[in-house]
Amino acid sequence: MTELLSVQNLTKHFATRHGVVRAVEDVSFTVASGETVALVGESGCGKTTVALSLLRLIRPDSGFVRFEGADLEGTSDRSALKWRQRLSIVFQNPYSSLDPRMRIRDIVGEPLVTAYGLKGKALTERVLRHLTEVGLGSEHLARFPHEFSGGQRQRIAIARALALEPKLLILDEPTAALDVSIQAQVLNLLQVLQKRLGLSYLFISHNLATVENIADRVLVMYLGRMVEEGPVEQVFASPRHPYTRGLLDSVPSIDPKLRGRLKPVTGELPSALNPPPGCAFAPRCAWAGEECRAAPPHLMPAGPGRAHACLHPL
Amino acid sequence: MGVATTAPTGQPGGVFVPQAGNAVMTDNLLEIRDLHVEFPGLERTVKAVRGCTLFVAKGEVMGLVGESGSGKSITALACLGLVPPPGRVTGSIRLDGHEVVGALDADNERLRGGVAAMIFQNPGKALNPFFTIGRQLTDVIVNVRRIQQAAARGIAIAALTEVRIADPDRAMHKYPHQLSGGQLQRVMIAMALACKPKLVIADEPTTALDVTIQAQVIVLLRDLAREHGLTVLFITHDLGVVGSVCDRLAVMYAGRVMESGSVDGLLASPAHPYTASLLRAVPMLGRGRTELMQIPGTVPNMAAPPPGCAFHPRCPSAGPSCASEVPAMRETNGGRSIACHHPLPAPAGSSEDVGTLAS
Numbered sequence: 001m002t003e004l005l006s007v008q009n010l011t012k013h014f015a016t017r018h019g020v021v022r023a024v025e026d027v028s029f030t031v032a033s034g035e036t037v038a039l040v041g042e043s044g045c046g047k048t049t050v051a052l053s054l055l056r057l058i059r060p061d062s063g064f065v066r067f068e069g070a071d072l073e074g075t076s077d078r079s080a081l082k083w084r085q086r087l088s089i090v091f092q093n094p095y096s097s098l099d100p101r102m103r104i105r106d107i108v109g110e111p112l113v114t115a116y117g118l119k120g121k122a123l124t125e126r127v128l129r130h131l132t133e134v135g136l137g138s139e140h141l142a143r144f145p146h147e148f149s150g151g152q153r154q155r156i157a158i159a160r161a162l163a164l165e166p167k168l169l170i171l172d173e174p175t176a177a178l179d180v181s182i183q184a185q186v187l188n189l190l191q192v193l194q195k196r197l198g199l200s201y202l203f204i205s206h207n208l209a210t211v212e213n214i215a216d217r218v219l220v221m222y223l224g225r226m227v228e229e230g231p232v233e234q235v236f237a238s239p240r241h242p243y244t245r246g247l248l249d250s251v252p253s254i255d256p257k258l259r260g261r262l263k264p265v266t267g268e269l270p271s272a273l274n275p276p277p278g279c280a281f282a283p284r285c286a287w288a289g290e291e292c293r294a295a296p297p298h299l300m301p302a303g304p305g306r307a308h309a310c311l312h313p314l
Numbered sequence: 315m316g317v318a319t320t321a322p323t324g325q326p327g328g329v330f331v332p333q334a335g336n337a338v339m340t341d342n343l344l345e346i347r348d349l350h351v352e353f354p355g356l357e358r359t360v361k362a363v364r365g366c367t368l369f370v371a372k373g374e375v376m377g378l379v380g381e382s383g384s385g386k387s388i389t390a391l392a393c394l395g396l397v398p399p400p401g402r403v404t405g406s407i408r409l410d411g412h413e414v415v416g417a418l419d420a421d422n423e424r425l426r427g428g429v430a431a432m433i434f435q436n437p438g439k440a441l442n443p444f445f446t447i448g449r450q451l452t453d454v455i456v457n458v459r460r461i462q463q464a465a466a467r468g469i470a471i472a473a474l475t476e477v478r479i480a481d482p483d484r485a486m487h488k489y490p491h492q493l494s495g496g497q498l499q500r501v502m503i504a505m506a507l508a509c510k511p512k513l514v515i516a517d518e519p520t521t522a523l524d525v526t527i528q529a530q531v532i533v534l535l536r537d538l539a540r541e542h543g544l545t546v547l548f549i550t551h552d553l554g555v556v557g558s559v560c561d562r563l564a565v566m567y568a569g570r571v572m573e574s575g576s577v578d579g580l581l582a583s584p585a586h587p588y589t590a591s592l593l594r595a596v597p598m599l600g601r602g603r604t605e606l607m608q609i610p611g612t613v614p615n616m617a618a619p620p621p622g623c624a625f626h627p628r629c630p631s632a633g634p635s636c637a638s639e640v641p642a643m644r645e646t647n648g649g650r651s652i653a654c655h656h657p658l659p660a661p662a663g664s665s666e667d668v669g670t671l672a673s
Contacts, residue, residue, distance in 0.1 A: 184595040
């Protein structure tokens with residue numbers, strides 16, 4: 001597999017009235033072509049900031065983003081437009097990401113008009129092709145978003161994201177807002193589309209079960225930093241970072257025999273305004289020593305494809 | 315092995331009376347019988363609950379599972395007489411011997427807090443942003459338990475300690491925006507417990523929380539229920555949460571209970587096709603990259619629910635009778651009941667239910 005996206009030392013701080021929020025700190029990772037990489041972590045850990053930086057919806061403070069070997073450079077809107085033809089995003093909530101006053105034809109067609117200036121029959125045909133891809137049809141063209149269920153809306157959002165035939169799709173919690181019985185439809189659709197179109201996914205989620213189902217590799221973030229990465233089955237079977245262990249132990253199991261296994265991590269996510277000086281997880285970590293509180297550990301390679309940022313790996 | 319195959323009798327969705335002599339069933343704190351809740355409108359009437367029958371025994375943690383729009387939250391609100399206008403409630407809800415449906419609001423008021431307390435999904439919205447945590451806690455305690463302000467303060471601090479809020483004295487002086495979501499939910503739990511209720515209704519109490527915080531709240535609720543012998547009606551859409559907290563479970567779909575029984579038995583061998591499909595459609599940790607079973611179609615529109623069994627348009631084992639006849643709720647074995655014309659056979663010999671049946 002060839003490297004499609006490469007992110008190096010991405011950093012984004014937000015200056016607020018109360019101080020500097022270190023939303024993303026020195027994050028590096030790659031996505032190979034045809035691969036699904038999951039980015040997991042709790043709310044406030046910087047997952048979405050990474051996604052928005054990749055799309056240049058916000059500008060990172062430092063770091064490089066390369067796509068197919070080419071740098072993300074230039075500051076003009078025109079270069080951003082070119083960039084967004086190659087990677088696209090599906091947002092979490094299809095109830096707020098679709099304009100209620102636009103018809104489906106215009107929602108899916110808008111990127112085609114903006115990027116290629118398509119119109120008339122060519123536009124309709126192209127829109128229809130993308131709608132068919134996600135299991136919708138011509139009868140839906142003239143409808144408004146409110147006429148669709150949550151699962152169908154998410155399909156429309158996926159069709160819109162695919163309209164410019166991107167190579168990489170960023171999926172920001174694409175099933176979190178959907179009904180339980182509908183989530184499988186969307187997850188299966190994503191896997192079918194990936195095979196058919198050769199897409200790569202950056203799958204952002206806090207739902208570890210979903211990640212296990214769809215992803216090849218997983219990146220675990222905690223308070224703006226990456227703490228562990230590796231192939232999903234390896235990381236989930238034997239996590240090295242105590243935070244990853246804690247996350248896995250926090251997932252309530254459906255199996256009543258494992259009922260007593262729920263072992264929550266103590267404490268809460270520290271404020272990103274005032275992060276602990278050393279390892280951000282140290283205040284909640286049972287293995288933390290003095291050296292953990294001194295300086296944040298760096299992500300160190302550990303075995304093929306795996307890495308963790310911990311001084312006392314499990 | 316198999317479930318009873320006798321033809322369902324009685325009115326569709328009619329009153330289902332559990333068999334006498336079942337020790338779990340005889341001592342019910344909450345009895346919901348044939349509950350209907352409708353919201354009439356000019357163009358359409360939304361039938362949110364359509365014949366829900368549910369019993370919660372004293373001291374048990376009962377899970378009520380369903381997707382959004384299945385009527386689980388409205389059922390919970392109806393238990394406290396809190397269905398908002400223009401909702402029309404019919405049927406019967408007996409809470410601690412008191413009939414809620416049709417009672418005067420003043421009478422139901424006495425139930426709220428003292429007999430049954432509710433924990434809502436979003437603690438940030440359930441608390442008033444203008445008042446301190448302490449003020450809101452003591453106000454509720456004074457109102458419900460009719461005691462002095464000073465005594466209420468002591469009870470409030472004790473309750474905050476019990477839900478493991480660090481430094482409860484300081485927390486009393488904080489405003490809701492100064493606490494995190496997990497801490498606010500602990501405050502809500504403290505508020506519910508401080509009134510010494512017999513029943514706690516928890517409506518998706520962990521849905522708005524992060525995974526690690528959700529696990530903390532689940533463990534807290536489980537421990538508190540055990541220590542105080544609380545009866546809990548736990549509403550959620552997450553089957554994993556049910557597996558971790560609940561003793562028994564009722565699965566709701568389109569305003570009706572489809573299946574109920576012990577968590578162990580029901581999750582191990584679901585008899586209703588809806589429960590079975592749901593269990594295979596949800597990704598679960600430890601299953602790897604298995605393909606998820608897709609449930610076709612969408613959740614029904616409750617203004618025009620499908621005739622017969624509401625699940626039949628999406629059901630893999632639906633027959634002709636499913637579209638015309640509403641399956642009645644009937645008891646099978648091991649304290650389980652089901653409303654289905656074509657229930658799935660129990661796996662031979664493997665179910666824990668079989669043991670209870672034989673004894």
